[in-house]
Amino acid sequence: xxxxxxxxxxxxxxxxxxxxxxxxxxxxxxxxxxxxxxxxxxxxxxxxxxxxxxxxxxxxxxxxxxxxxxxxxxxxxxxxxxxxxxxxxxxxxxxxxxxxxxxxxxxxxxxxxxxxxxxxxxxxxxxxxxxxxxxxxxxxxxxxxxxxxxxxxxxxxxxxxxxxxxxxxxxxxxxxxxxxxxxxxxxxx
Numbered sequence: 001x002x003x004x005x006x007x008x009x010x011x012x013x014x015x016x017x018x019x020x021x022x023x024x025x026x027x028x029x030x031x032x033x034x035x036x037x038x039x040x041x042x043x044x045x046x047x048x049x050x051x052x053x054x055x056x057x058x059x060x061x062x063x064x065x066x067x068x069x070x071x072x073x074x075x076x077x078x079x080x081x082x083x084x085x086x087x088x089x090x091x092x093x094x095x096x097x098x099x100x101x102x103x104x105x106x107x108x109x110x111x112x113x114x115x116x117x118x119x120x121x122x123x124x125x126x127x128x129x130x131x132x133x134x135x136x137x138x139x140x141x142x143x144x145x146x147x148x149x150x151x152x153x154x155x156x157x158x159x160x161x162x163x164x165x166x167x168x169x170x171x172x173x174x175x176x177x178x179x180x181x182x183x184x185x186x187x188x189x
Contacts, residue, residue: 001107002148003138008085008098010043012052019047021099024081028073029053035062039073041084054094056084086140104141106151134184142178145185149175153187163187 010022022043031038037060040053056073057065072080084090085098135148149169150157163169171185 001109001136001138002141002143003105003107004082004103004141005105006103007081008100008103008141009046010054010085011097011099012043012095014045014048014050014052016050017045017048019045021046022052024085025051026078026081027076028056028080030070030073032062036060037062037065037070041081041090054084054090054096056090058093082139100141100143104139104143106148108152129189131187131189132184133187134182136182137180140180142180144177145171145173145175145179145183149185149187 007024010024011020012022013020014022022045025042025044027042029040029042037057038055039057041056043052043054044050045052069080071077091097131153133149133152135145135152146157146160146164149155150160153160155163160169164175168188169175169185170188171183173179173183173185175183175185
């Protein structure tokens with residue numbers, strides 16, 4: 001399972017120092033103007049700590065907002081921060097993308113201290129085995145399947161690419177590019 005280890009960095013140019021990365025502060029700012037509400041997620045520049053506001057709600061009537069959402073905004077709910085960052089509408093409105101590098105971990109469920117899977121490596125592994133694997137995502141984290149397969153099976157990315165071209169790595173799902181949804185594959189060794 002692919003699980004997040006921290007919030008992703010926010011890719012956006014800082015107007016003070018021209019850095020390209022921000023960190024979510026974990027706080028929302030909510031402002032009411034008569035019966036209209038604005039809400040922003042605050043983010044800090046990774047270099048100069050300048051604060052940027054990412055628009056979550058803009059001039060929304062107070063009656064059209066679910067009371068639970070308003071409570072989450074006022075309480076700086078961590079789960080809401082994740083939802084807001086992964087919301088395509090918020091990303092588009094604020095012209096941001098997310099940087100998931102070093103923000104996730106592949107949990108194979110095996111006891112692997114060196115990144116190799118004891119079920120697929122070692123002297124007891126048969127010469128011709130077939131392994132069916134299902135990869136699940138704990139959050140929408142865009143990762144290259146080749147990288148996940150290499151890390152999970154203790155192979156290099158080049159070896160995974162070679163297995164793909166030889167037809168020994170088979171999947172009904174597309175394994176090129178990035179994926180953020182569950183997929184499965186069969187490895188014939």
